[in-house]
Amino acid sequence: VAYSYVDNVAGSDAAFEATGRTMEELFVSAWNATLNTMIENPESIDTVSLRSIRITAREADLLLHDFLQKLIFFKDATRELLMVKRVRLIHTRNRYKLRARLMGEPIDTSRHNMIVDIKAVTLYRLAVVACTSGWRATVVLDV
Amino acid sequence: MRVPVRIYATEKLLRAMDEGVFDQISNVAKLPGIVDYAFCMPDGHWGYGFPIGGTAAFDTDAGVISPGGIGFDINCGMRLMRTSLQFEEIKEHIHTLIDNLFKRIPSGVGGQGNIRISRDDFRELLESGSSWCIRAGYGNTGDLNRTEERGCMSGADSSKVSDTAIERGYKQVGTLGSGNHYLEIQVLRPEHVFDSETAETFGLSIPNQVVVMFHCGSRGFGHQVASDYVRLLLEKMNSRYRLDIEDRELVCAPFQSSDGQDYFSAMKCAVNMAFANRQVIAHRVREVFSDVFHRSPEDLGMEQVYDVSHNTAKIETHLYNGVSRSMLVHRKGATRCLGPGGFDLPSEYNSTGQPVIIGGSMETGSYLLVGTERACETFYTTAHGSGRAMSRRNAKKRFDGKKIQREMLHRGIYVRTSSYSGLAEEAGAAYKNIEDVIDTTVRAGISRKIARFVPVGNVKG
Numbered sequence: 001v002a003y004s005y006v007d008n009v010a011g012s013d014a015a016f017e018a019t020g021r022t023m024e025e026l027f028v029s030a031w032n033a034t035l036n037t038m039i040e041n042p043e044s045i046d047t048v049s050l051r052s053i054r055i056t057a058r059e060a061d062l063l064l065h066d067f068l069q070k071l072i073f074f075k076d077a078t079r080e081l082l083m084v085k086r087v088r089l090i091h092t093r094n095r096y097k098l099r100a101r102l103m104g105e106p107i108d109t110s111r112h113n114m115i116v117d118i119k120a121v122t123l124y125r126l127a128v129v130a131c132t133s134g135w136r137a138t139v140v141l142d143v
Numbered sequence: 144m145r146v147p148v149r150i151y152a153t154e155k156l157l158r159a160m161d162e163g164v165f166d167q168i169s170n171v172a173k174l175p176g177i178v179d180y181a182f183c184m185p186d187g188h189w190g191y192g193f194p195i196g197g198t199a200a201f202d203t204d205a206g207v208i209s210p211g212g213i214g215f216d217i218n219c220g221m222r223l224m225r226t227s228l229q230f231e232e233i234k235e236h237i238h239t240l241i242d243n244l245f246k247r248i249p250s251g252v253g254g255q256g257n258i259r260i261s262r263d264d265f266r267e268l269l270e271s272g273s274s275w276c277i278r279a280g281y282g283n284t285g286d287l288n289r290t291e292e293r294g295c296m297s298g299a300d301s302s303k304v305s306d307t308a309i310e311r312g313y314k315q316v317g318t319l320g321s322g323n324h325y326l327e328i329q330v331l332r333p334e335h336v337f338d339s340e341t342a343e344t345f346g347l348s349i350p351n352q353v354v355v356m357f358h359c360g361s362r363g364f365g366h367q368v369a370s371d372y373v374r375l376l377l378e379k380m381n382s383r384y385r386l387d388i389e390d391r392e393l394v395c396a397p398f399q400s401s402d403g404q405d406y407f408s409a410m411k412c413a414v415n416m417a418f419a420n421r422q423v424i425a426h427r428v429r430e431v432f433s434d435v436f437h438r439s440p441e442d443l444g445m446e447q448v449y450d451v452s453h454n455t456a457k458i459e460t461h462l463y464n465g466v467s468r469s470m471l472v473h474r475k476g477a478t479r480c481l482g483p484g485g486f487d488l489p490s491e492y493n494s495t496g497q498p499v500i501i502g503g504s505m506e507t508g509s510y511l512l513v514g515t516e517r518a519c520e521t522f523y524t525t526a527h528g529s530g531r532a533m534s535r536r537n538a539k540k541r542f543d544g545k546k547i548q549r550e551m552l553h554r555g556i557y558v559r560t561s562s563y564s565g566l567a568e569e570a571g572a573a574y575k576n577i578e579d580v581i582d583t584t585v586r587a588g589i590s591r592k593i594a595r596f597v598p599v600g601n602v603k604g
Contacts, residue, residue: 005536007534007536007537008534009163009189010189010190010191013190013191013535016536016538039252039254040564062374062377065374066374067186071305072363072366073310073311073367075252075253076253076310076312076315076362076363076366076367077307077310077363079255088384090191093283101549102497107252107253109251109561111314111462113562113564114251114252114253114321114561114562114565115252115321115562115564115565115568116252116321116322116535116562116568117251117252117253117320117321117322117363119215119363119366120215120366120369120370120373121370122191122192122212122215123191123373123377123390123391123392123394124190124191124192124390124391124392125191126391140191142191142214142215142216142366143322143533
């Protein structure tokens, strides 16, 4: 597990730190941390439906913000819990571009132990930074 | 800082506030156009952007509007409904009532509503709020009169909201949500009436009277409206408006700019969605009680006492330094509390002031307060709840949801939940003592105590 929840930030909400050797790995870790905030047993999610997304942003942290917002969007709009199947990230001169394939299924409360709705990924203390082991992100979610 | 900070708290509450509250309210005090003080209510706690409990008024010409000063759950709020039933009459039916409310009002993660609504209908709802519901048969005009803004902020423009927000929220009308959202059946014991005359004006005059209180907001729609504009304004804040802020979550735009006005119109759509959401839930509550007691909602005296908003920005006219001024008042996790004769009061409450519904933790109890004339010093704003004292993760580590449910049943509170983990996060001990919060607002003179309610049944989102 390449993420850990942080207790001492914005107590009414949920915060985590995620890591990855590459930025792609970091994004998958952050996605899993966000998913695990909503569902206790993400391993119960079957990979039935498939979705593709594309995102661009000027900054890496805002790219991560927009990426995680997709997870929250699908949870409400189509009631789907999605996991990252593949993610590809390109950094051009002034833009980050992300393409990802997501797989999952609609919420089934008989199998999925849901915890809490995430309302939004906040910009509060949001950060993506390089570290000795690769990349590290800090994210505060509004729940 | 452009203005000083004023925190309403006893020494005990002040000590219990997390460090983030002080940083965040200080950041608010630096925003352009802020008037008088950056206020923090006694239930204030660490959030993002504004602290929860943060309140600030901005000059409508020189000031800004900030989605982070309103929150993602736009118009999260409380509704209180009374009945003419006494506890003795429902005692044997509590489990049936709560089970049926749990079935009839969708709750939990990603919950979708059971009213059929098209995207076009939803856009109409966004512009007309609760009155859309009344036209569709969900409630009566008395509900509108006893709702803040009469259930609709005028000037909502659905062309200012994204298709993403529509897709995220149009199926969620009539849903409770999760986290700290809940619906309770409560009882007003005679010893918990503090001002019988005002309580009677609010229709609360029967010994051991049964009431229904619930807390929810604008669901995924409002969350997406806020998220969309946070990102949009972030792109433009420096380049177009040369605004410099301490925390990106305080992203803002000049209120009179096109972006500021667009967000204000979109925010009003989310405010109206939340009013409509609570209106449909109120209708479901009436249906359930009617089914269980085989009596009409009218015969059961199921009238709305009031509906208050927590997370909003509103243009209001306030007297400041002896001059009447138009201001944009941001309230994030704070309740408007008009005194007697206030501008938006229904005629029947003109002499009392505005009812203020303060939800406590699910284990303790809730309060009905009323606004005062002295609350002009906070631009008629008071607390909104108990305020968390423990993080969600700590609460989950420390408490067991199923055990809490058993213990609460033993104490006479029947709970149904979509999530036992969620129930653990909402344990009573995870919140501040509501008595401390209420006493602070009373000692400060910004609210008066009218009644206290104890829970007997709870639907936890």
